[in-house]
Amino acid sequence: MMQLTRREALKAGANLGLATFAVSTAGVGPLFAQEKKAVLGHFASANQQNYAKATGSMQKAMGEGVTTEFIGVSSGPQILTAMAADAMDLCNMGSSPMLVGFAQDLPVSMVYVHKIVRDGEALVVRNGSGIEKLADLKGRKIGCPFNTSVHFAMMAALQLAGLSPSDVELVNLRADATLAAWQQEAIDAAYIWHPVLGSLIESGGSVIFTTGELSSEGVLIFDAIVCRNKFRDEHPELVLAYLKELARINEIYRNDPGLVADTMAPFLQIPRETALLVAETTHTITPQEMISAAWMGAPSATDSGVITALGKQMDFLVESGQMPRAISDLTKFIDSSFVSQLA
Template sequence: MDSRDTSGSSISTDASDTPAAFDSLDPRRRTLLKAAAASAAALAAGAPWSAQRALAQTPSKGKTLRIGFQKYGNFVVLKARGTLEKRLAAQGVSVQWLEFPAGPQLLEGLNAGAVDVGSVGETPPIFAQAGGVEFAYIGHEPQAPKGEAIVVPHDSPIRSVKDLRGKKVALNRGSNVHFLLVKALQNAGLSYSDIQPAFLTPADARAAFVQNSVDAWVIWDPYLAAVERQANARVIGNGEGLVRNTQYYVAARKFADTQPQLLRELLAELDQVDRWSRDNIPAVASQLAPLVGLDAATLEVALQRTSYGVQPVDAATLDYQQQIADTFTSLKLIPKKLVVADAKWRAA
């Protein structure tokens, strides 16, 4: 795992509990990850998702479970504790961990065939489905609306979301905070066209924020907790009453169809780790601090806003995702109406 500060945005190719250099991977794996990273960069620039569709990959046969994760979240705790490896060892299944800077890039990795399963926010799957990525929702965490927010510098004249008219707002395109921004603007009587979106990865957005190159930043934990504590950023609105900020577990469609029992084992182990984490936040913060490059006190702030306990994806959950899809369709940020239920896990 890349243990640099959480502002770093590189894709780690860690395949074990110790860092693995990119150059040490076999040529095919390097090609896959380079393709995923290149496509993620294209997405940030507004290029179509179809660039990845040309890559034909052989699906995993279950001997190795390849998990895409982000620098923070329940998968990081699971990885650190090593309990999934122990659980699956008896079945002859190994685990490979691959880190991505955000949900859209992780889903590009899944689309490229480099990832079997991953964890993303509520909006990236919408953009992925619109781009033709074949995946299934296999589970989710309870909502955590306080875990994402719109922040401004502490001395900014901006006092509320209403003051964002005409302002430059940084966000990761297609991430969960994209929907938060849209809903917050609507709630304040503004439209999406009233602001200037600056599509930046968390690393670039933080740099722009502290250098006053943008007026506001829409971001999630632990980046949110870090910029609050380290840069004295001021929150002008979070997800409460606006969005759920749900974390989803998604799997490549072919993998979900052919390896349902393996995915159930994964979800069961995640749920156990979740419940332990909920009751041991200081211990989790101390364990994660050296892994994510943040101090334990900052992580405790973020963990207190996190939700715990894996839940099934039911009809109500898919209806909520459909609302997000319809919102982005109306804004012409995705090209056509989606049927979110098409991404339901058939084995659920």
């Protein structure tokens, strides 16, 4: 019988282990493949992302072998920080913080028009405050979350009224802190979105201006779906699945807001009328509309409604000190290739 030294025996055992592993895994590679994961951000309201979470539809849309993780967010800067750290893949956000992220050259892209901001964001004033029009805001305290779509809208509204930011006292308040400041009478007005907007109205407030009124001045404000570039490049099929499901959910919001309210009220533990209000003020467009020159345009388009709107907003943000510099080429941040596949 052949005798092996201890060293030879260990070597033979190692080789046998490798051979056994190779045989046992032959033909079953997918079992050992790394599972795909999509980290999706969402705000705390009766929005489309929460609808997907409540119904489980996004997990189903992503398919088997994909883990879908939802992470709550409260601001655009929070989303950008997470994406820069590879901790979030897709999320909706306002065009203002998105532009700030572009200016910082963060590796993110706009891939979808999430919603058009009209009556879902508005300036509400305290009843009995003597504020009846924009010009009456002079010398008053106005709360709004900075570096957001409502911050930009507030600045644009002041400009329309012939006021400068120094004519009022703008108070940087998170959305979840605005109601408390209102109830404590620490602010005279607030520019905010639903559901906080509805709560302020119920607490003795009246709307005197909506973001949709800026469109007559050529100012278009929208929320976008922003995607982390590395995730987009490595898992384009998951980005497409996400946007396809979002387009389906948008149809429900447009055509059956009552169903949305019935689903979201118990899920978020909010009044049905609140959920219904959010659904009815969520204004979206189809992928077919989105791919037109009036919006995102075809892939690699150098001139589109979105680019024009972002350019105007960018100039305003730079002039008001909210952005450090202008972006020389916005087109590299706009990716309509997924929308073109859905149209």
